[in-house]
Amino acid sequence: MALETRVLQGDEWDVWYDNLELAFGGVPEPSEEREFSRALTEAERSLGVWDGATCVGSAGAFTFRLSVPGGALVPAAGVTMVGVAPTHRRRGVLTSLMRRQLDDIRAGGEPLAVLTASDPAIYGRFGYGTATYALSVDIDTTRVRLSVPPGTDDVRLRLVDPQQALADCERVYAALVPTRPGMPARRPGWERQALLDPPEVRGGASPLKCVLAERADGEVVGYARYRVKADRDMAGSDGKVEVADVDALDPAAYAALWRYLFGIDLTWTVRARRRPVDDPVLHLVSDVRRSGARTRDALHLRVVDVAAALEARTYGAPVDVVLEVEDAFCPWNEGRWRLVADAKGAASCTRSAEPADLGLSVRELGSAYLGGITLTSLAAAGLVRELRAGSLAEASRAFAGDVAPWLPHGF
Structure with missing residues (x-):
């Protein structure tokens, strides 16, 4: 039977997404994350390859505006949910999906397509190049100190419920988007991604926490979202702070947030992923070697x-x-x-x-x-x-x- 490629119909989503999970190893997503994906799926931009009644390939796209040098927000297709069933690999399924998708993106007037790659070797042959890298740090706070700029002590920090703080955090994020290329302007619904917090993926860490940085007049100028993972043995506590986000509008607020994360009781490591490779925290720490800095590819752009x-x-x-x-x-x-x-x-x-x-x-x-x-x-x-x-x-x-x-x- 010939394979059929077609635009996703609403009642096909579960079968289509099940194929995607199978392509990535078959481990079901937590229900909270699955429902988030369902809500944001743009069905008219989602393709499925079908072998009879069986979905054997998928590819989707989100409608984004991406910041570029100069601060403009440029239409870009956020390529996502790409997967091929293990039974149908090396039969041209992925190539046919990429062909159809790029033709559609061009027809829609989007000059860019972007993706994050589970396997970077795959997408170069379709014209995607690595455009951004991400920094990870594991900072030993027992040996590393922070040197903070003037004004840091004037920043007020307030611990708040992440949901209640969401609007303030989004205002800070939106102000930063034009200042750094590669950042997507968040469309309605995307703000919920930062609050996804299923217990299954915490790895024993606490529920998500949020701290706001404020000026004297109460204006929110920064925020950090994080979890704390307690770890105790006969020698005492060896907890870790797992940082999800740190964003701020000025150096003092930024430093104040990192100083707060460094100072959480009963923790000795601050771990952050997906940071910019020129993150100012690298200049605040006293010993970058004990900060475990390393990089990997992030955004691929076509x-x-x-x-x-x-x-x-x-x-x-x-x-x-x-x-x-x-x-x-x-x-x-x-x-x-x-x-x-x-x-x-x-x-x-x-x-x-x-x-x-x-x-x-x-x-x-x-x-x-x-x-x-x-x-x-x-x-x-x-x-x-x-x-x-x-x-x-x-x-x-x-x-x-x-x-x-x-x-x-x-x-």
Whole structure:
């Protein structure tokens, strides 16, 4: 029987999602997380591959606006829920889903597609490049101290119920989105993700807690959400603070929140995941070696429309360069594009018949797009070719950002 690919119907969601769980090992999600996924699924953007009555493949997309260098919020498809049943691997199911999905994204006028990869090796062949990395820290608070900036003592901290504090936290988050590329502007419903707290996934830690940072007039300027995992043995307590979020609008509030997390009684380690790689906490700690800092890939980005994507962001230096873009999977992007940006960063990108200055694939263009990975470093790996002397340094300076791009949460 031939396989059929079609848009998800409402009454098919459970079967479709069961296939996704099977593709990821068959461990059922906690009901709280499953219902969250059901509520946010955009059925019209969700595809299923069916072998008769059996769903054997899935791929979905969320409608996002993603911050890019310069602060603009650019339409982006948040690719998600991609899975193929183990019985139907290596039969072209994933390729057919990626083909249909990228065609749909282009037709919908979204210049970018983004995803987080369970297996990073898979998505490069479809044009996705690693665009952001995430920092993890395990800080030994028995040996590491914080050096805080002036004004930290003036910040008031208040422990509150996470649900009651949600609106204040979302206001802080929304204010930060334009300041750092890679952050999605949260649409209604997404704020609930931060409060998902099923006991099954806590690993013995406490329920979620929230502390707010306030100015003297009561304005909320930061927040931290965390759990405490108690651990005791004959030698005493060895508890851990498991940080979910720390966001703040100024350095003093940021430092005050970290100082609070460091000082929680009966804990000796502060553990945080999915932080920006240039997180200021690395400059507050007295000993970065005992902070267990390490990185891994986070957001993978695909340029779906070269001209629209490159014109949507600003640039850190003037640039006039012709890019020879390779893109076999989305051939409408193939060819030469002239990118011109002025000293203010405004850009134009048009088809060009002029000789190419740089040659690269759409995958490398995606990696460099948010400004966190330089074209120079990609060229050192043999992935970008300089065809006109001096063009690599010129383009690399223009694409590079002042802050590291960051994806604060999954999707």
